[in-house]
Amino acid sequence: MRVLKQKKKRLFEFLGKLKQSYELIAPVSKDVVRFEKIDDTGDIYLEKNSYFPLKEYFFRKEEVLFKFNGNKIIVPAPEAPARVFFGIRKCDLNAISHQDMVFMNQVNDPYYSSMRKNSFLLGYHCNTAPSPFCFCGSLELVDYSDLMFYDRGDYLLVEIGSEKGKFLAGKFREFFVETNAAITQKEKIIPRADRLDKKDISHLYDHPDWKKGVDICLSCSACTALCPTCYCFEIHDNVGTKNPKEGERKRSWSSCQVQEFTKVAGEHVFRKEREERFKHRIYHQLDYFKQKNGINLCVGCGRCIEACPTRIDFVEIINEMK
Amino acid sequence: MKQKLKQLENPYIPKPYKILDFHRETFDTFTLTVNMKTSHEPGQFVQVSVPGFGEAPISICSDSKDFIELNIREVGNVTRALAKLRKGDKLLVRGPYGKGYPMQHIKGNNIIMIGGGCGVAPLKGAIGYIENHRADFNDVLLYLGYRSPDDIIFKREMERWKKEYHIKVTVDKNAHGKFCYDAKEGFITDALKASSFTNENKVVFICGPPIMMKGAIDILKQKGFHDDQIFISAERLMYCALGICCHCMIRGKFTCIDGPVFRYDEVKDFKND
Numbered sequence: 001m002r003v004l005k006q007k008k009k010r011l012f013e014f015l016g017k018l019k020q021s022y023e024l025i026a027p028v029s030k031d032v033v034r035f036e037k038i039d040d041t042g043d044i045y046l047e048k049n050s051y052f053p054l055k056e057y058f059f060r061k062e063e064v065l066f067k068f069n070g071n072k073i074i075v076p077a078p079e080a081p082a083r084v085f086f087g088i089r090k091c092d093l094n095a096i097s098h099q100d101m102v103f104m105n106q107v108n109d110p111y112y113s114s115m116r117k118n119s120f121l122l123g124y125h126c127n128t129a130p131s132p133f134c135f136c137g138s139l140e141l142v143d144y145s146d147l148m149f150y151d152r153g154d155y156l157l158v159e160i161g162s163e164k165g166k167f168l169a170g171k172f173r174e175f176f177v178e179t180n181a182a183i184t185q186k187e188k189i190i191p192r193a194d195r196l197d198k199k200d201i202s203h204l205y206d207h208p209d210w211k212k213g214v215d216i217c218l219s220c221s222a223c224t225a226l227c228p229t230c231y232c233f234e235i236h237d238n239v240g241t242k243n244p245k246e247g248e249r250k251r252s253w254s255s256c257q258v259q260e261f262t263k264v265a266g267e268h269v270f271r272k273e274r275e276e277r278f279k280h281r282i283y284h285q286l287d288y289f290k291q292k293n294g295i296n297l298c299v300g301c302g303r304c305i306e307a308c309p310t311r312i313d314f315v316e317i318i319n320e321m322k
Numbered sequence: 323m324k325q326k327l328k329q330l331e332n333p334y335i336p337k338p339y340k341i342l343d344f345h346r347e348t349f350d351t352f353t354l355t356v357n358m359k360t361s362h363e364p365g366q367f368v369q370v371s372v373p374g375f376g377e378a379p380i381s382i383c384s385d386s387k388d389f390i391e392l393n394i395r396e397v398g399n400v401t402r403a404l405a406k407l408r409k410g411d412k413l414l415v416r417g418p419y420g421k422g423y424p425m426q427h428i429k430g431n432n433i434i435m436i437g438g439g440c441g442v443a444p445l446k447g448a449i450g451y452i453e454n455h456r457a458d459f460n461d462v463l464l465y466l467g468y469r470s471p472d473d474i475i476f477k478r479e480m481e482r483w484k485k486e487y488h489i490k491v492t493v494d495k496n497a498h499g500k501f502c503y504d505a506k507e508g509f510i511t512d513a514l515k516a517s518s519f520t521n522e523n524k525v526v527f528i529c530g531p532p533i534m535m536k537g538a539i540d541i542l543k544q545k546g547f548h549d550d551q552i553f554i555s556a557e558r559l560m561y562c563a564l565g566i567c568c569h570c571m572i573r574g575k576f577t578c579i580d581g582p583v584f585r586y587d588e589v590k591d592f593k594n595d
């Protein structure tokens with residue numbers, strides 16, 4: 001892949017220039033680190049990864065699928081904002097790749113696709129794991145960005161990862177210089193980020209140790225909300241207060257960690273026990289998705305562990321399983 | 323080109339269809355005939371909706387390219403709203419979805435169908451298919467169980483089935499000793515246990531409440547049936563029917579695209595999931 005070089009101080013000039021043509025979204029440090037629209041590039045914060053993942057920019061918390069008036073359906077015109085996302089870590093880039101598989105390959109979801117279409121993904125490589133919860137190195141992550149920035153002290157190496165990336169680098173060529181440098185696979189390995197033992201858990205479903213995680217679970221579903229890959233949703237109709245025939249059909253995030261997720265007629269709940277629901281989440285991430293798509297859904301960002309009020313660490317649970 | 327266009331269609335958008343007939347089956351079930359022309363397999367389902375109330379997956383219980391029949395039980399929001407519709411009204415439908423009964427692959431067999439309550443609806447689709455391809459199949463044995471004589475659905479069709487097939491009907495309770503299609507008091511599993519068939523050249527379809535399905539499978543196993551001779555229908559909460567909302571997932575399998583009809587050996591290890 002082609003690599004360019006950029007002086008550190010040129011990076012912020014580049015981002016400032018980008019901001020004139022695109023909406024720029026990057027991590028800022030507020031109450032927590034979060035991705036936000038950038039007005040002043042000086043606000044961009046790159047020491048830690050964002051507490052919240054990027055998913056709500058593409059797979060939104062709530063999406064109006066269509067409005068209706070009686071049986072007449074009005075589909076909203078797709079929004080396709082021209083956005084540049086900067087400072088995305090490798091885990092989150094891979095999470096976007098996995099959601100692309102679901103919403104763009106498995107089905108053609110026009111809402112997701114249109115949000116993705118005019119977005120540019122500019123990644124920022126972790127020279128070392130920024131959080132003790134990270135375990136991306138235990139998973140088989142790939143390169144998945146339009147431009148990937150590797151911090152080398154007073155300069156950056158910028159790898160062009162796609163046609164979109166090539167377009168941006170061409171449009172703003174004054175901010176980059178040619179180089180013979182290459183980025184080796186070894187240099188892409190992130191140190192201190194492989195704490196999950198690589199293990200096939202498919203035969204461990206009935207292992208008694210799963211209980212260890214469960215006793216203290218509150219079913220609060222912070223883990224699924226903060227997961228960059230979790231994509232479960234439900235669909236409901238809302239009607240207006242003025243005209244009961246008028247309303248909208250909405251999709252919204254849902255969580256497999258609550259009983260309602262599988263509740264059917266007669267109040268029957270299929271995954272009634274916390275243990276079953278906990279295992280379902282872990283198995284979807286580290287077994288089921290792989291059966292269908294050839295790759296684990298989990299990207300090792302560690303958010304589900306960091307965000308858990310009782311700090312249930314499934315990495316430890318799996319590692320200790322014999 | 324045609325395929326490409328189809329791919330770009332918005333998969334969440336239903337289309338309006340006209341109701342050709344409304345027929346009340348029992349106090350809480352009814353059958354709609356809908357003017358939807360589509361090819362489908364028996365056992366497949368559609369997503370039916372009434373705007374403002376939401377969507378519900380409902381099995382197609384007919385076998386025709388010219389219309390679909392839906393047998394619906396009133397349990398909640400959507401199904402009660404559907405019950406208010408009448409001939410000439412419109413409803414919204416998308417689909418058909420899912421994997422149905424593998425009719426092509428089981429030609430030449432005797433077919434046993436075991437249905438409980440509303441579970442008889444998808445089986446009716448398979449019976450319709452057999453009626454349209456009668457020469458492809460041998461004997462058909464129907465075991466249909468209901469809670470009471472008043473809960474028996476498809477009374478119109480039952481007269482015809484009685485002439486063509488071996489049919490056993492049971493009701494859990496027959497409080498008033500009502501006459502109903504020679505129905506015996508007891509569970510359908512009792513009728514199964516009492517019957518003398520073997521597993522030779524047979525394929526079984528089971529659809530009904532989980533306890534009934536489990537009971538029926540146990541009896542079939544005692545009679546020497548193999549797991550791959552048995553097909554069951556799974557029912558799960560479901561929103562998208564496209565294999566992405568994940569509510570209907572059982573272990574790694576999706577009821578909406580890998581099912582709802584599963585060969586028993588594919589799912590027998592799944593317990594509560």
Ligand SMILES: Cc1cc2nc3c(=O)[nH]c(=O)nc-3n(C[C@H](O)[C@H](O)[C@H](O)COP(=O)(O)OP(=O)(O)OC[C@H]3O[C@@H](n4cnc5c(N)ncnc54)[C@H](O)[C@@H]3O)c2cc1C
Nearest residue numbers: 263264265378379380381393394395398399400401558559
């Ligand atoms: C593949 C498939 C085929 C089906 N075929 C038929 C059919 O032919 N005829 C028929 O009457 N019903 C069928 N059902 C069940 C039907 O979809 C539900 O009864 C219906 O969705 C309930 O919707 P509601 O809005 O009326 O009820 P709600 O107001 O949503 O809820 C009422 C009760 O029904 C439960 N429920 C919601 N969704 C389902 C569901 N998918 N399965 C079971 N219970 C549910 C709720 O949890 C609640 O307890 C089928 C379900 C599936 C998954």
Ligand code: SF4
Nearest residue numbers: 091126129134136301
């Ligand atoms: S999981 Fe890996 S890529 Fe993500 S923040 Fe941690 S070290 Fe960086």
